[in-house]
Amino acid sequence: MTIDDALASLAGTDRLLVALDFDGTLSPLVDDPMSARMAPTARAAVDALAAAPDTTVALVSGRSLSDLRVIAEHGDDSVLLLAGSHGAEHWTPADGPRHPAAGEPTPDERAERDRLRAAAEALVADVPGAWIEPKTFGFAVPSRTVPPAARADLHARVDALMATQAPQWRRRTGHHIVEYAFREEGKDTAIAWLRAYTGATAVLFAGDDVTDEDALGSLGPGDVGVRVGAGETAASLRVEGIPELAEMLVRLAHERTRTRE
Numbered sequence: 001m002t003i004d005d006a007l008a009s010l011a012g013t014d015r016l017l018v019a020l021d022f023d024g025t026l027s028p029l030v031d032d033p034m035s036a037r038m039a040p041t042a043r044a045a046v047d048a049l050a051a052a053p054d055t056t057v058a059l060v061s062g063r064s065l066s067d068l069r070v071i072a073e074h075g076d077d078s079v080l081l082l083a084g085s086h087g088a089e090h091w092t093p094a095d096g097p098r099h100p101a102a103g104e105p106t107p108d109e110r111a112e113r114d115r116l117r118a119a120a121e122a123l124v125a126d127v128p129g130a131w132i133e134p135k136t137f138g139f140a141v142p143s144r145t146v147p148p149a150a151r152a153d154l155h156a157r158v159d160a161l162m163a164t165q166a167p168q169w170r171r172r173t174g175h176h177i178v179e180y181a182f183r184e185e186g187k188d189t190a191i192a193w194l195r196a197y198t199g200a201t202a203v204l205f206a207g208d209d210v211t212d213e214d215a216l217g218s219l220g221p222g223d224v225g226v227r228v229g230a231g232e233t234a235a236s237l238r239v240e241g242i243p244e245l246a247e248m249l250v251r252l253a254h255e256r257t258r259t260r261e
Helices: 003-011 040-050 065-071 107-124 148-165 187-198 210-218 242-260
Strands: 016-020 055-060 081-084 089-092 096-098 133-135 138-142 170-174 177-181 202-207 224-228 237-239
Touching: 003 202, 003 224, 003 242, 016 187, 016 242, 040 055, 040 242, 055 187, 065 081, 065 089, 081 187, 107 138, 107 148, 133 177, 138 148, 148 177, 170 210, 187 202, 187 210, 202 210, 210 224, 224 242, 237 242
Parallel strands: 016 055, 016 202, 055 081, 202 224, 224 237
Antiparallel strands: 081 089, 089 096, 133 138, 138 177, 170 177
16 A cells, blocks of 8 residues: 555545554654653644544553643643543543543552552662653553663563562553553554544554554554554554654645545
8 A cells, every 4th residue: 555545545534533643653752751742743734634624633642641631732622532541541522531441440459550660669769760650550661761781671670570469460562661551451442442432434543663553453444554663563554754654644634625625
């Protein structure tokens, strides 16, 4: 499939859903996760698509919903749908934030999460640049700010802790990060919910990391998957980086507007 073929197909569908990962897809990867913001070209592309006829835009992220709203500069008046925590948390204009399926963490789940997070913090306290990122349903161990020679040992320490004390938790890897969660939802879950919620007749999903492959692998006939950057992928298209994705999305917005009006 070529980009031209993909744009022509998506431009003509009745109800289009454009679902996008955030970090590395719309925003450059940064050392301080909470400083991430959409690249200007990506923001312009998202805004153009959100204004196109019969088109819904959603952000799908492993970030906790509250953090995703901060970095996406997402206000209560936004038309963008959100799926945080790999699909375990949702935000819609009609309902605001909510935790579908099993709901919010129970008191026991919060207690175990906080205990394990504290134990992980103690384990990595002597590693330069290491820290533990809180998550709604677990925690993550970023290593971008850790010296390369220390990264393997850092992750081995926390892996050993979790293998002993919470082997049932889901482990995910990404660009210089390992995440642990007591919920199983992946981004395929997010795409299934978004498709049903919007009544989409076709979906475009774009992502840059291993965790995005859950969503890319779940796409069906008539959908389009885009891998941003290198790496093995189930996507039907690949673009080099954020500028190239933004250019593609702007073209889609223009074609969508021309075709549907």
